[in-house]
Amino acid sequence: MTETYSLDQWIWTEADFERMGWHDATIRAMGFPGDEWTFALDIDYILQWINPAPGETHFSFWVAPATLVFENVSDLRIDVEPQGEISIQDLRRDDEQPTLAGFQGPPLHWRWTLDCNEGEITLRATGFRQIFRGAPVRCGGQTLSGEQRGGISFSEVPAAPAS
Numbered sequence: 001m002t003e004t005y006s007l008d009q010w011i012w013t014e015a016d017f018e019r020m021g022w023h024d025a026t027i028r029a030m031g032f033p034g035d036e037w038t039f040a041l042d043i044d045y046i047l048q049w050i051n052p053a054p055g056e057t058h059f060s061f062w063v064a065p066a067t068l069v070f071e072n073v074s075d076l077r078i079d080v081e082p083q084g085e086i087s088i089q090d091l092r093r094d095d096e097q098p099t100l101a102g103f104q105g106p107p108l109h110w111r112w113t114l115d116c117n118e119g120e121i122t123l124r125a126t127g128f129r130q131i132f133r134g135a136p137v138r139c140g141g142q143t144l145s146g147e148q149r150g151g152i153s154f155s156e157v158p159a160a161p162a163s
């Protein structure tokens with residue numbers, strides 16, 4: 001019998017922020033695809049840490065490839081010194097402010113801070129969407145192989161659940 005992890009939704013937004021966590025997620029790529037004022041990250045998102053089985057010493061993880069897209073971005077600052085990969089420790093949201101008069105979008109924007117082992121990424125944005133592009137995979141580590149994740153991608157097409 002093959003183990004599977006069932007996602008309750010394939011697209012998450014800032015409305016889900018309080019129940020999400022990015023600790024130890026790996027950033028594979030950053031970019032500005034598609035729409036103006038968006039900033040996207042291609043990440044390996046850890047959905048669950050699994051305690052070691054009796055007699056084992058290492059955790060295993062349910063990991064899925066995801067595209068994290070911040071919307072209506074301004075004041076982007078990237079201060080990281082990667083040593084091969086960038087690992088997120090936390091994603092924080094603070095400094096809520098009204099958007100500028102005449103802005104045709106959400107009425108509020110926040111400062112978002114990605115605390116990474118290798119530095120920090122900060123930006124202002126009205127929100128985000130995170131799209132799971134592939135089914136979760138149980139791994140002995142916190143990252144997926146290029147084959148498991150389908151390479152680098154900023155696709156916003158969610159994976160279809162297996163039938």
